[in-house]
Amino acid sequence: MTCEIREICGDWALSINFLHETVTIYFNSLQNAKNVKHIIETDKSVPNCATVCDMVEVVRCKDCKFFRRESMCYCGEFGGIVTEKDFCSRGERKDENEQTHGC
Structure with a gap:
């Protein structure tokens, strides 16, 4: 699986290429797109192996x-x-x- 980030009209698109189709997710910041791309590439889309973040209630x-x-x-x-x-x-x-x- 490969991912590609590109700019579209001031927003950012992350195209995720699966075996037979491409899914595109739109973001309002480049950093958000980079974060999701990193997670997808690191976890290699293995179910139930998503990167865990340390969340705290505010x-x-x-x-x-x-x-x-x-x-x-x-x-x-x-x-x-x-x-x-x-x-x-x-x-x-x-x-x-x-x-x-x-x-």
């Missing part, structure tokens, strides 16, 4: 128990000015009975 600041609001919004645990839509992997979700503070 918590939006507005849902985090460390979120504080005084004159501005900030993180009470790790410091720094934040917005409600910011997030990090170290945040901890508020309990359901804790109040949500908006900015």
